[in-house]
Amino acid sequence: MTAQILDGRALSTALQAGFADEITSAVATGLRPPGLAVIQVGEDPASSVYVANKRKTCEKIGMYSVSKDLKADISQAELNALVDEYNADPSIDGILVQLPLPAHLSAAEIIERIHPDKDVDGFHPENIGKLAIRQPALRPCTPFGVMKLLQTAKLDLYGMEAVVVGASNIVGRPMALELLLAGATVTITHRFTRDLEAHVRRADLLVVAAGKPGLVRGDWIKPGAIVVDVGIHRQEDGSLCGDVDFAAAAERAAWITPVPGGVGPMTIAMLMHNTVQSWRERVACS
Numbered sequence: 001m002t003a004q005i006l007d008g009r010a011l012s013t014a015l016q017a018g019f020a021d022e023i024t025s026a027v028a029t030g031l032r033p034p035g036l037a038v039i040q041v042g043e044d045p046a047s048s049v050y051v052a053n054k055r056k057t058c059e060k061i062g063m064y065s066v067s068k069d070l071k072a073d074i075s076q077a078e079l080n081a082l083v084d085e086y087n088a089d090p091s092i093d094g095i096l097v098q099l100p101l102p103a104h105l106s107a108a109e110i111i112e113r114i115h116p117d118k119d120v121d122g123f124h125p126e127n128i129g130k131l132a133i134r135q136p137a138l139r140p141c142t143p144f145g146v147m148k149l150l151q152t153a154k155l156d157l158y159g160m161e162a163v164v165v166g167a168s169n170i171v172g173r174p175m176a177l178e179l180l181l182a183g184a185t186v187t188i189t190h191r192f193t194r195d196l197e198a199h200v201r202r203a204d205l206l207v208v209a210a211g212k213p214g215l216v217r218g219d220w221i222k223p224g225a226i227v228v229d230v231g232i233h234r235q236e237d238g239s240l241c242g243d244v245d246f247a248a249a250a251e252r253a254a255w256i257t258p259v260p261g262g263v264g265p266m267t268i269a270m271l272m273h274n275t276v277q278s279w280r281e282r283v284a285c286s
C-alpha cells in the first residue's frame with residue numbers, strides 16, 4: 001500500500017482564496033480589513049522565516065498586518081505595554097507573540113495579557129479552557145489545522161484509537177482535546193512514556209509533535225493508519241523533514257502528511273481563519 005497525501009499546502013491555498021474574497025467584498029462595502037499584529041522578540045533565524053511567511057500571507061489575502069521586531073533584551077514591562085496597546089487598538093483583531101521568547105521573559109504572563117478575543121494563537125487559558133469544555137472559541141492553529149485537513153479528506157475519527165506523541169501546551173495537549181471533541185479515543189504520550197512503540201503500533205490515527213527527527217519508525221505504523229507529522233527539521237543538505245520516517249511510513253499508512261507541505265501551511269491558514277473570525281465579530285458590532 002502507498003499512502004494518500006494529506007496536502008496541507010493545497011488546502012491552505014484554497015482557504016486563503018476564500019478569506020481573500022471575503023475581505024475584498026467587505027472592504028468594497030466600506031468595512032476595514034482584518035488586522036493582525038505580530039510581535040517577534042530577538043532574531044531566532046527559524047522564527048524569522050515563520051514571521052516572514054505570516055506577513056506575506058496577510059498581504060496576499062488583503063489583511064492589514066503590523067510587525068514589531070523587538071530587541072532581545074526588551075523588558076517584560078515594555079513587552080506588556082506593547083500588548084496593552086494592541087489590545088486597545090480598534091484596527092487590530094489578532095495579536096501573536098512569536099514563541100519561544102528569550103529566557104528572561106515569561107511566555108505565560110504575555111499569553112495571559114493578550115485579550116482572549118484577540119488571542120488568534122488560541123493559547124490564552126480562557127481559550128484552552130473553552131476547548132476543554134467543548135465550547136471552542138479561538139482554537140490553537142496547529143491542532144485546528146490538522147482537524148481541518150482530516151475533515152476535508154472526509155476522514156471520520158469517531159471511535160478511532162488516536163495517539164498523540166508530545167504533550168506541549170501549543171500542540172500536543174490542544175491536539176488531544178480536538179481529537180476528543182471529534183469522538184476519538186485519545187492517548188497522549190510524552191517524554192516519560194515507557195513504551196512509545198507499543199502505543200504507536202495501536203494507533204488508527206497518529207499525530208506526532210515531539211520535535212525529534214526520525215523518532216517514529218516507518219515499521220511501527222499500523223497498516224491503514226492516518227499519520228500526521230507536526231515536526232519540522234532542517235537537515236544538513238538543506239531539506240526539511242519531520243518526526244516520522246516518511247518513506248517507510250507511507251508504505252503502511254492509508255493517509256500521511258508530508259513535510260514540508262503538510263501541517264505547516266495549515267497552521268498559517270488557521271491563523272488567518274482565527275483573525276478573520278475575530279474581525280467578523282468585531283466589525284459586526286461596531
Ligand SMILES: Nc1nc(=O)c2c([nH]1)NC[C@@H]1CN(c3ccc(C(=O)N[C@@H](CCC(=O)O)C(=O)O)cc3)C=[N+]21
Binds near residue numbers: 049053099100264
Ligand atoms: N506564537 C506562535 N505561534 C505559532 O504558530 C508559532 C510560533 N509562535 N513559533 C514558531 C512556530 C512554528 N510555526 C510554523 C508555522 C508555519 C510553518 C510552515 O509554513 N512550514 C512550511 C515550510 C516553511 C519553510 O520552508 O521553512 C511547511 O511545513 O511546508 C512552519 C512552522 C508556527 N509557530
